[in-house]
Structure formats: structure tokens, C-alpha cells
Amino acid sequence: MSSPPTTQARVWPAHLTSGFGREGGVRSLPELALTDVGDRALPVRIIVADDHPLVLFALDNLVATLPNVRIVARAQSVAQLFQEAARHEFDLVLMDLYMPGEGREEGHDAIRSFQGEHAGKPVVVLTMENDAAALRSAIELDVEAVLSKRDRIDLIPVAIASAMAHEQYVGPVVRDLLEKASREQRRAHLHQVLSRREFEVFTHYAGGLGVTEIASLLGRSVKTISAQKCAAMKKLALNSDIELYRFAIECGVVQDETS
Numbered sequence: 001m002s003s004p005p006t007t008q009a010r011v012w013p014a015h016l017t018s019g020f021g022r023e024g025g026v027r028s029l030p031e032l033a034l035t036d037v038g039d040r041a042l043p044v045r046i047i048v049a050d051d052h053p054l055v056l057f058a059l060d061n062l063v064a065t066l067p068n069v070r071i072v073a074r075a076q077s078v079a080q081l082f083q084e085a086a087r088h089e090f091d092l093v094l095m096d097l098y099m100p101g102e103g104r105e106e107g108h109d110a111i112r113s114f115q116g117e118h119a120g121k122p123v124v125v126l127t128m129e130n131d132a133a134a135l136r137s138a139i140e141l142d143v144e145a146v147l148s149k150r151d152r153i154d155l156i157p158v159a160i161a162s163a164m165a166h167e168q169y170v171g172p173v174v175r176d177l178l179e180k181a182s183r184e185q186r187r188a189h190l191h192q193v194l195s196r197r198e199f200e201v202f203t204h205y206a207g208g209l210g211v212t213e214i215a216s217l218l219g220r221s222v223k224t225i226s227a228q229k230c231a232a233m234k235k236l237a238l239n240s241d242i243e244l245y246r247f248a249i250e251c252g253v254v255q256d257e258t259s
Contacts, residue, residue, distance in 0.1 A: 045089060045091045046093065046160070047084055047085060048095075049094070050095070050099065050126065056076075059071070072090055076099070092123075092144075093123055095111075111123060122166075124160060145171075183251055184252075200218060211229065
């Protein structure tokens with residue numbers, strides 16, 4: 001039996017994989033070589049599913065610039081997506097989170113069903129969703145990527161490359177929404193756990209003021225300020241000033257000056 005022909009590994013164009021470092025809130029990707037997918041040579045075959053014609057048009061134009069990717073089918077509903085997936089050989093699906101079901105499941109349930117019927121096929125989700133809980137639920141379905149339609153379109157090839165490498169990718173807009181929601185939850189927890197005066201002391205101390213300075217600012221004794229600081233740390237299970245500062249950054253009470 002003759003061995004399968006070898007093909008040269010291809011890489012994503014440099015302008016599509018560079019410049020997405022941690023400074024921008026996006027996971028930095030090295031130059032990623034895509035070798036054969038299974039026993040089949042590139043390009044990566046994708047199904048694009050979105051009920052907005054302009055989105056499909058934009059994706060068509062984008063993929064036309066990528067030598068490593070080819071659209072094999074398009075769908076504008078969940079039912080049509082399943083039909084096209086049954087009809088075509090494909091490697092990855094790029095789908096809107098919310099499309100008309102037309103007799104099939106919608107939203108997160110549609111993703112679950114697709115994963116059940118096409119196990120192992122990477123799913124890249126595009127969405128306009130702003131609700132952090134809904135976005136987190138999509139990520140927890142173990143999809144390969146979640147991108148907001150507010151993200152730059154040139155992040156889609158990055159998401160595809162990451163998905164084919166079996167690494168989860170979350171776009172910067174989605175990540176920012178999740179981080180903002182997390183900060184708001186932590187800040188709400190602060191107000192629930194701490195008294196008003198303890199919160200004042202916590203905020204000023206995290207902001208860089210010493211106990212004596214806070215006492216002078218708030219017109220309280222140094223002993224009182226010290227006691228309120230200790231009480232706040234105990235309620236928050238913080239064991240050091242470093243932990244207090246880090247927690248304050250996570251809550252958005254102070255800005256991280258090292259970032």
C-alpha cells in the first residue's frame with residue numbers, strides 16, 4: 001500500500017496572527033502551522049451559519065483572502081445547518097449563537113445538539129450577546145471559540161486556527177464583558193460583607209494611603225482605622241496587604257498600575 005502524499009505545512013498570514021498580545025486583552029498566539037487535518041490536506045473546510053446576509057457576505061469576503069480555509073456550505077437557520085452538515089464533509093462550523101430554529105433547537109440547545117451529532121467537530125460561535133451569564137454558558141459548552149460580532153473581523157482566522165489546534169479562544173470583547181461582570185459581582189460582594197466604614201478604609205488603604213493618613217482624612221483615630229482594616233480583611237479572608245491589593249484590583253476598586 002502506498003503511503004499518503006505528504007503536504008507542506010502552511011501558516012496563517014503574519015498580519016492575521018501578530019499583534020494580538022496580552023496588552024490588548026487577547027491571548028497571544030504564536031505563528032501557528034496547520035498541517036494535514038487527519039489524512040486530508042488543507043484547506044480547512046468550514047460551514048458558516050448565520051441568519052444575517054451581511055454577516056455571510058462579510059465572511060465570504062474574509063475567507064476568500066485565506067488560502068488555508070474554504071467555505072463548503074452556508075446556512076441561515078439551525079435546521080439548515082444540520083442539513084448542510086449531513087450533506088457535506090467539513091472540519092469546522094462557524095455559527096451564530098441565536099438563529100431561527102425552523103423546527104430545531106435554538107441557542108445553547110442547538111450547540112449541544114450539534115456537538116452530539118457531530119462529536120469532535122470544532123465549533124466557533126459568533127454572537128451579539130452582551131449578557132455575561134449567557135456568554136459564560138456558551139463557553140462552558142466547550143466550544144472551541146466565542147467571538148463577539150463587535151470584535152475585529154481579522155480575529156476570526158485566529159479563532160479558526162486555535163480551534164483546529166484544539167485550544168479554546170475567547171475574543172477580546174467577550175473577555176472584557178466577562179471581566180466586567182466578574183468585577184461587578186465582587187464589588188457587590190464587598191458592599192454586602194463590609195460595613196460602610198470598613199469599605200471606606202478598605203478602599204483608601206488599597207489606594208495607597210497608610211493607616212495614619214486614612215485616620216487624618218476620615219477624622220477617626222489610628223486605632224479605629226487599624227481595627228476596621230483588620231475587620232475588613234478578616235471578613236474577606238485576606239491574609240496580607242498584597243492579597244488585599246490584588247483583591248481590590250479584581251473588584252475594580254483600584255487600577256492595576258503594573259498593567
